[in-house]
Amino acid sequence: MKKLALCAVLVFLASMVVPAIGLYETSDVVEPSVPAGHAGEPVSPVRIRFPADPVPDGDAAIVVPRSTMPVIVPQDRSFVASVRLDGMPSGWTASLETAYDPVVTEQRLTVTDTVFNDTTGCWDVEAQIPASLPSDLYNLTVEVECQGEIYDLSVPRAISVVGGYEEQFSFVHLTDFHIGDPRGFKENFRETLGWKAARKSIREINLLQPDFVVITGDLVFGQLYPFEYAFEYRTCYDILQQFDVPTYLVPGNHDGYIQTGQDGLRFWERFFGPLYYSFDYGDIHFAGVNSYDWPTRSRHAVSYVAFNWGGHVQEEQMAWITDDLDRHGEGFSAVMLHHNPLWETVNDSLLGNGYLGREELLSVIDRHGVDACFAGHVHYDDVTVRNSTAFVTTTTVSSGTSGDAYWGYRLVSMDNGSLANVNYTSRFQSIPLYRLNCSYTANDGSTETVEASVENNLDMPVQAYLQFYVPAGDYRVDNGTIVMQRAANGVLHLVVTADVDAMTTATATVHPA
Numbered sequence: 001m002k003k004l005a006l007c008a009v010l011v012f013l014a015s016m017v018v019p020a021i022g023l024y025e026t027s028d029v030v031e032p033s034v035p036a037g038h039a040g041e042p043v044s045p046v047r048i049r050f051p052a053d054p055v056p057d058g059d060a061a062i063v064v065p066r067s068t069m070p071v072i073v074p075q076d077r078s079f080v081a082s083v084r085l086d087g088m089p090s091g092w093t094a095s096l097e098t099a100y101d102p103v104v105t106e107q108r109l110t111v112t113d114t115v116f117n118d119t120t121g122c123w124d125v126e127a128q129i130p131a132s133l134p135s136d137l138y139n140l141t142v143e144v145e146c147q148g149e150i151y152d153l154s155v156p157r158a159i160s161v162v163g164g165y166e167e168q169f170s171f172v173h174l175t176d177f178h179i180g181d182p183r184g185f186k187e188n189f190r191e192t193l194g195w196k197a198a199r200k201s202i203r204e205i206n207l208l209q210p211d212f213v214v215i216t217g218d219l220v221f222g223q224l225y226p227f228e229y230a231f232e233y234r235t236c237y238d239i240l241q242q243f244d245v246p247t248y249l250v251p252g253n254h255d256g257y258i259q260t261g262q263d264g265l266r267f268w269e270r271f272f273g274p275l276y277y278s279f280d281y282g283d284i285h286f287a288g289v290n291s292y293d294w295p296t297r298s299r300h301a302v303s304y305v306a307f308n309w310g311g312h313v314q315e316e317q318m319a320w321i322t323d324d325l326d327r328h329g330e331g332f333s334a335v336m337l338h339h340n341p342l343w344e345t346v347n348d349s350l351l352g353n354g355y356l357g358r359e360e361l362l363s364v365i366d367r368h369g370v371d372a373c374f375a376g377h378v379h380y381d382d383v384t385v386r387n388s389t390a391f392v393t394t395t396t397v398s399s400g401t402s403g404d405a406y407w408g409y410r411l412v413s414m415d416n417g418s419l420a421n422v423n424y425t426s427r428f429q430s431i432p433l434y435r436l437n438c439s440y441t442a443n444d445g446s447t448e449t450v451e452a453s454v455e456n457n458l459d460m461p462v463q464a465y466l467q468f469y470v471p472a473g474d475y476r477v478d479n480g481t482i483v484m485q486r487a488a489n490g491v492l493h494l495v496v497t498a499d500v501d502a503m504t505t506a507t508a509t510v511h512p513a
Contacts, residue, residue: 045126046073047080049327050277051320053121054269060085060151062142063122067157067241068249068272069288072212072281074164076131078112081142082122083153089114089146094127096138099157100241102445102469103486103493107133134486135162137244160212160246165282167417169211173410173430174201175338175376176396178254179239180221180232183400187407195239197398197433201409202242204436207454209465210411211281213245216376217252217291217338218399219272223304226260233267250288251275252338252377253309253348257301265292265299276317278324283417285328289337289361291375293317298353310345311338313357318364325368332371332417340375341365342384342391365389372419380405381428392422394430407433425459438464445469445491449511456500468494468510480508 048064048071055061063082065071073079081094094109113126125142140158144151177198178184184192191197205213219240220232240247249272256265265275275290292299294312301307313321325333339345341361346354365373372390379396380403394410395401408430413420424431437455441447452466466480472487477496484495500506 043077045078045080046071046280047124048082048277048279049324050082050120050274051317052119052274053082053084054274055084056121058084060146060153062140062153062155062158063120064273064277065140065158066155066273068247069274069277069279070137070158070160070246070248071279072160072162072165072246073129074162075129075133075135078126078128079159081125081127081140081158082117082120083125083142083144084121085123085144085146085151087146089123089144091143091145092125093143094125095141095143096133096159096161097141099137099139099244101136101493103488103491105134105136105486105488107138129159129161133161134484136160137246156241157243157246162211165284166211168413168415168420169281170208170411170413172205172208172210172213173216173336173374173392173394173412173422174205174213174397175216175374175394176218176252176379176399177215177236178218178221178396178399179236180224180228181254181399182221182224184398186400191434192398195235195398197407198239199242201397201407201433202239203438204433205409206242206244207436207438207464207466208411208462210245213243213247214286214336214374215247215249216336216374216394217250218254218376218396219249219252220255220264222254222257222259222264223301223306225303227262229259229262229264229267233271237271248279248286248288248336250336250338251290251292253292253306256292256294256299257306258296258299259301259303263296263299276320278328283331284414285325285331285333287321287324287333287335289313289321289335290317291337291339291341293357305350307351308349308353310348310353311341311355311358312353313361315357318357318360321361322364322368325364325370328368332414333368334372334374335365335370336374338375338377340377340382340391340393341373342386343378381408381410381430383422383428390419390422397433409433431458436462436464438466440468443467443469445471447471448473448475449509451507451509452496452498453505453507454498454500455505457503459502461499461501464498464500464506466496466498466508468496470494470510474513475510476513478509478511479506480510 096107109127138159141154291311382393410430435457480496480498498508
């Protein structure tokens with residue numbers, strides 16, 4: 001422990017004196033630390049709040065956090081994992097491992113508390129993040145003994161460790177991912193094949209490195225051929241793992257149809273988790289809403305024909321949303337959902353059903369002073385302010401559009417607990433897809449000199465986050481700044497930021513010092 005403390009001090013001093021050295025270097029396994037005390041009132045653990053285990057009769061599993069609703073937790077702070085387990089457990093352990101990274105950092109955690117939660121039907125396992133653990137996105141593993149069996153439960157990309165919650169930060173609003181949707185063919189046939197557009201959006205967002213991403217529904221299509229949900233959900237889940245920033249999802253209508261005996265929302269619960277929930281980034285609160293909350297009989301579809309594809313929020317969920325916003329109290333709050341509650345969706349039903357629960361949801365938003373509402377569904381951009389609430393709708397990333405709409409995503413800037421910017425260059429606009437490109441020379445840890453070229457065809461400057469893998473050693477960078485480094489198994493991982501002006505191409509080169 002003394003060695004770790006000494007290393008932390010030396011790294012801190014080095015980062016202040018020579019920024020190019022980086023912020024952290026580690027290899028192999030980091031030892032657990034003792035939870036630090038806090039002055040005054042104890043700090044609550046970071047957690048995902050959700051109504052109940054969506055699959056109470058399922059196998060033992062970590063219900064939350066998970067890759068589709070992770071926790072963002074500062075160093076030297078604890079978080080809660082909700083675990084489905086039938087029986088009386090003992091011997092809880094927890095550990096982290098960097099997500100999908102060739103240079104792996106592992107961390108054993110101290111489990112500080114376990115209690116059964118009667119509301120969710122899960123075991124709440126509280127674990128402490130050491131102060132020395134580098135900021136990154138981690139897979140979570142929980143091991144426990146129950147009724148003579150050892151359970152080794154893991155979820156990818158579930159824990160985002162940060163140095164602290166920033167006053168100035170950004171997130172991306174992405175929506176209408178539509179894996180399996182053929183309507184993108186009329187926009188760009190080549191880029192729709194193999195879901196290239198969806199994958200490209202992930203690469204661009206990874207390059208920008210927002211603090212997190214919210215995706216507001218229609219992740220899949222579910223309206224083309226029999227039994228397609230089994231394929232689309234698995235494919236979508238795998239594609240989403242390419243994000244190297246935290247991602248949060250809520251369902252849309254295409255995610256929840258009932259076709260040929262397959263219920264899309266049951267697939268959602270299996271792959272993505274609870275249908276509605278909430279999370280926090282410090283004092284910033286997000287409530288994730290399922291706006292396709294129709295009764296089972298109203299979600300049926302026959303091939304391309306769905307009977308209802310508009311919005312619906314039932315009373316049970318409405319009560320939970322109200323309680324969740326009550327608990328948050330003061331500070332910035334946002335609602336993320338698929339169907340914008342400003343707009344009636346009676347035309348999105350063959351039976352003439354309107355957006356049930358819409359007016360009550362708007363009333364809840366008004367009463368709680370919700371600052372922003374992020375939605376999708378319509379495949380175009382819009383920003384409308386009503387009673388001091390910004391209702392932000394973003395275009396699709398890969399499906400059909402109309403008029404002057406285009407494929408894109410929205411970069412949202414926050415400053416001191418308020419929305420600073422939601423537009424690209426003009427009112428309403430999101431960032432057009434296919435305007436950011438990045439390429440590397442050999443970047444597999446075998447070459448000492450690696451060059452990255454960033455082509456920025458946007459009408460705004462960007463700060464690109466570049467990932468370099470080189471043999472272990474001392475390095476410097478031309479036209480960039482090393483902001484993190486770590487080594488394992490003879491390979492050094494460097495994260496470099498590079499500023500790229502609008503409509504230009506910039507090159508950053510890592511080479512031996």
